[in-house]
Amino acid sequence: MRILPLLSILLLLTGASAGAVPVITFDELPLANGQVVDTDFAGLPGPTIANIIASNVGGGPDLAVLFDSLATGTRDPDLEGPNWAVGNTDLTQSLGNLLILQENSTGCGDDVCDLPDDEGSRAAGVLELVLSEAVLSFGIDLIDIEDSGPSEPGSFTFFDDAGASQVTVSWSELEAGGAFDQGAVFGNNSLNRIAPITAASLGLSGIDRVAINLGGSGAIDNVVLGVNEPATLALLASGVSGLLWMGRRRSS
Ligand SMILES: [Ca+2]
Ligand SMILES: [Ca+2]
Ligand SMILES: [Ca+2]
Ligand SMILES: [Ca+2]
Known part of the structure; x- marks a missing residue:
């Protein structure tokens, strides 16, 4: 379960970067x-x-x-x-x-x-x-x-x-x-x-x-x-799944 703090940090990071997309409304x-x-x-x-x-x-x-x-x-x-x-x-x-x-x-x-x-x-x-x-x-x-x-x-x-x-x-x-x-x-x-x-x-x-x-x-x-591509988030998400998989392997 040591993986959890790292996961929270990653999710926080992705959440923060995906949040604000500047819109100029005039x-x-x-x-x-x-x-x-x-x-x-x-x-x-x-x-x-x-x-x-x-x-x-x-x-x-x-x-x-x-x-x-x-x-x-x-x-x-x-x-x-x-x-x-x-x-x-x-x-x-x-x-x-x-x-x-x-x-x-x-x-x-x-x-x-x-x-x-x-x-x-x-x-x-x-x-x-x-x-x-x-x-x-x-x-x-x-x-x-x-x-x-x-x-x-x-x-x-x-x-x-x-x-x-x-x-x-x-x-x-x-x-x-x-x-x-x-x-x-x-x-x-x-x-x-x-x-x-x-x-x-x-x-x-x-x-x-x-x-x-x-x-x-x-x-x-x-x-x-837009400064973030959806692909960036997908990549981070796949990184998270990878970490989960590694975490499971380590604990087994
Ligand atoms: Ca307007
Ligand atoms: Ca017209
Ligand atoms: Ca006109
Ligand atoms: Ca005038």
Whole structure:
């Protein structure tokens, strides 16, 4: 029974490491609807989003902006919810602030855009999330992505090793039967929760930057940055069974 203290320590360790998976909700800080953001979330406990780089190809400004989805009478009712129209998750959930690529420059001079609205051109542009450290998995909510193509072909590009390697996953691969099947259903006022995609499944050693290539309108929320792979826990669990087996052998 000398094995028990060691087991408790192992279980404690696995429990602790599996506990906190950082989620960036864009509601952590007291920021206004229409707030222009870039390094605002860098101070959160890591891993986090160190910087947000916006590149608008639809004619609007290169600004990433917060959009309060709970507001009504906004410039874009497609970004208002709940209740969301279609999607792969609970459509009655409140998301609070979303992150958008801003379409107009009205009143943005003071860093709070007066008329927050997502760029609706096809294509719209890129929201690039630079992470504070490499992570092993990446999850995200996609809001109001209307189509997976060919009219608005959107995608993620995952980078590791400061851009040495990159892999692109298109929206169509997230639909039922796709290579990264998430059962995503796109459309106006949609909400799709993309469960964490692992670096391993992409053939990357880690993920330190993600470009969200917007083929048209859309917003993001709830960025999940995973630092532990389920495989790590499985490995530890098998270590525990191994120790149990050794313990049994020793006592017999
Ligand atoms: Ca939110
Ligand atoms: Ca303003
Ligand atoms: Ca819009
Ligand atoms: Ca829309």
